[in-house]
Amino acid sequence: MPARVSLFVTCIVDQLFPKVGLAVVDVLERLGFQVDFPEQQTCCGQPAFNSGYREEARQVARHFLDVFHDADYIVVPSGSCTSMIAHHFEDIFDKEPENLERARRLESKVYEFSRFLLEVAGVDDVGARLDEVVTYHDSCHALRELKVKDGPRRLLGKVRGLELREMDAAEECCGFGGTFSVKFAEVSGGMARTKIDSIVRTGASAVVSVDSSCLMQIQGAISRVGLPIRTLHLAEVLASR
Template identity: 45%
Template sequence: MSNLFYNAAPQETRVAPPRKPARTYPTGKPTQVYLFGTCVVDLFFPEAGMDAIHLLEREGIRVDFPQGQSCCGQPAYTSGYTEQAREVARAQLKLFANDWPVVVTSGSCAGMFREHYPDLFKDEPEMLAKVKHLAERTYELAEFLLHVCDVQLIDQGAPLQVALHTSCSARREMNTHLHARALLSQLAQVERVEHDHESECCGFGGTFSVRMPDISGAMVADKTQSLLASGAQQVVSADCGCLMNINGSFEKQNIPLLGQHLASFLWQRTQTKQEASV
């Protein structure tokens, strides 16, 4: 592995943005949205991206998936490589030129668009206006389904106990745990069980898990043991970076649990026979 992450010190200190007031949501569903699938979904969880599209299309919304999209720039940004993060951000901005909502299948990536792009371009007035406009129309998937689509889910599955994991950054910046909880509560046969470490980081943190592998490993061990102790039959999360870390730890410890992206879980639980046969 490259020594870049180990030898290069961050170039500047990051300060968490202050909490913002509750967001005001538009009335009525849009007819068209962009989907930002994230690099982790693209490479490791493509079914989550497809299931997100299915959920949105069922709401009568056309989904545009720009083929040139890549990383949101968060790994470079949180490692202190500001100029490299700006390059990535500029490339993504060009892909979302139409004035449509941007729906993101990861809370941490949605937070990058909404909370941190404005910081990246705070000294470039023209770009700052563009990223602020992007921030205003960016939604994490569960948030969009709940507050913009006003989705009403009808459970088609058998009784099941699930534990929810939410990205700590998305939880802090956008309350994504509340959105996911509300959607799961609509499923009549699904019981969400609590676990002791629900609000804690799973230890992934992007490059943190590379730079601090021992600490990261201890954190995910605590997380997975807590999930196991909850008695849940399945783990659900809206962040695939966390899922990759948690599922890897499950496998390493021979724990018979598997984490699934919220989009896939919701789609599978709510598919009608007609939809399943298509």
Template identity: 45%
Template sequence: MRVGLFVTCLVDLMRPRIGFAAIELLEAAGCEVVVPATQTCCGQPAWNSGDRASAAKLAKKVIAEFEGFAYVVAPSGSCADHIRNGYPGILADEPAWLARATALSSRVFELTDFLVNVAKLETLPGNFSGSVTYHDSCAGLRSLGIKAQPRALLAKLPQVSLKEMNAAEECCGFGGTFSVKFGDISAAIAEKKCNNAVATEADAIVGGDLGCLLNIEGKLRRMGDETTQVLHIAEVLTAK
């Protein structure tokens, strides 16, 4: 299975190890992983900011880069959702591109969804030990149905205990550009998320979207919590 990895711009800039963890997991599932070097961003910030022209330009770029693969996988529910469900709408007025976007759409997956439902990964390369609480990111949860998949993978790690937090499905307040346009509201929402997560006394807060994780980690540290780890699910699944 030839899989194109869409690294995501945040992972590229902030947490390369998540990208490498994703590769490790996909290879463990028997995939041939290719990382197109020209990739940048899926264009979601432009689309969500109301800039259709820029969003379309970047959508076409991603489609051209990835349509040759059997599958496209991203370690982010938000980006995967944008490529899968956003592109056809963005390119609705350009029939040729719409056809290409639609053809790509059904082959785009969020990492845990792909590992569980397509690649059917049985044995994990990692052996993380500790308690975790899982934050369900909005786009993954509500648009792609990512809920059971990360939990199924965590359950394969014998030394991991999952402590569910209250309101795990509620937004962390990140919201992409929202977090820098309305910083105070965003931080207030993040505080509620952090309080719910910390109340579980888990060693680590885990999620599938780096945007949310940076938001949660930033708030946690500002609140004076230096010990609770904030990790991407791929890091947990590959931790040695």
């Protein structure tokens, strides 16, 4: 009996980047996992939490707890949403002991995608092939809140045909920041352009990350200036054959 994995695909992947979700399913099934997609899922509540609307965030987070309460493993193709569930649910349920207990039970079950592959599936070579020079963008929440740093690089290192070229400011924010990207659009855009300069200097033709929101920001800014660089979620790279 293969282990059962519940996919929390995230609202942004569900609505805007469904191919990323399919790639996650593809990689997990190849490794022998039985993937379940609880269809009642929506969002983790982070947009409201980061915007100062704690009560609204709590309502959405309660819904998340209801949907995923019996999951064995929850795999999330996003460092940011994983961190919301694993770290910030504790902050928003500090006055609801029952939900706090439920949130804590989920903490040990929720995994950012690359972490799940390395720590639970125990693989770094998923048999992928991609003939391309890529660079890796450390998304802030994966890097600083989940300490995801070497894992994605290890996985990329095993992809046949792929060359990973580090950029000089891999750890610097792309400027997305959720509602920050529209509340302080000019600053956010400036940060994206600084990031792109760093990407261009590597000569890579693709940027890889574990968060689709960062990639939306980077790709949006790349597309605006018309550079021949594409963005790929790590799952898309690992699903390539």
